[in-house]
Amino acid sequence: MKIRTDYTCPLEVVHDFIRGKWKTIILFKLRNGGLSLSELERGISGISQKMLLEQLGELQAFGFVGKNASAGYPLHVEYFLTEPVGRRMLDAVTIMQDIGVHYMATHGMTDVLDQKGIDYRNRHI
Amino acid sequence: MKIRTDYTCPLEVVHDFIRGKWKTIILFKLRNGGLSLSELERGISGISQKMLLEQLGELQAFGFVGKNASAGYPLHVEYFLTEPVGRRMLDAVTIMQDIGVHYMATHGMTDVLDQKGIDYRNRHI
DNA sequence: CCGTATCCGATCCGATACTG
């Protein structure tokens, strides 16, 4: 991923690190605790292993996500949100999720929400 | 901008609409009230008029930004955050701004912050 | 001051194959 070298404002920095297609979804998946690579892969519809690893690497580079690897077979690693920065970024992502739910609920896309068991009634933005 | 037609989760929707290079910055600039096109153009370092108009159009399409145009010369339009959705998105953007400030403050990029008069001391994420 | 159109290099991302 292309990273700028000269920034003129703080938002450019964060935008650079959140921009990939899957980053917000990965962060959201990690909201309830660490997950292995294969758990993430299975949990994110449509992502390839290559993209997942790539985006995870970038999330680590910025410090949103950390990684624990245990030696021995079978191999096992765990990716998790860092404190406090990763957790704080999740706050922003959670707002986006709410906005997305609201958008889908008001634009005839309730099938996706129903399928995921997301309650979109009695919600307000 | 390419917009997906089939979404599998709400975050994909919002990510699609926040992805452009300048969108978060535009939203942030509008936090204290509406601005004209030229005000935005002058306030955002490095943006071209073409990109600005393009991104503003997309922000309107999703409903984050609204526009008032007054007839007569000189032409004048005002772009502003919609309520409540645009305002809610600004909440997320504001968190990102805070994270960016924190990142710059801890990575030797304080010159940019100083230049903008952003206070980065006594802050926590 | 505001907005549209086109061209073109930079980049992103998906597919695929391969390793420990």
Added chain:
DNA sequence: CAGTATCGGATCGGATACGG
């Protein structure tokens, strides 16, 4: 299960010119 490498089409975004 976890990770790396390469290729190529699809997008993105900057420059530039033109019109209301």
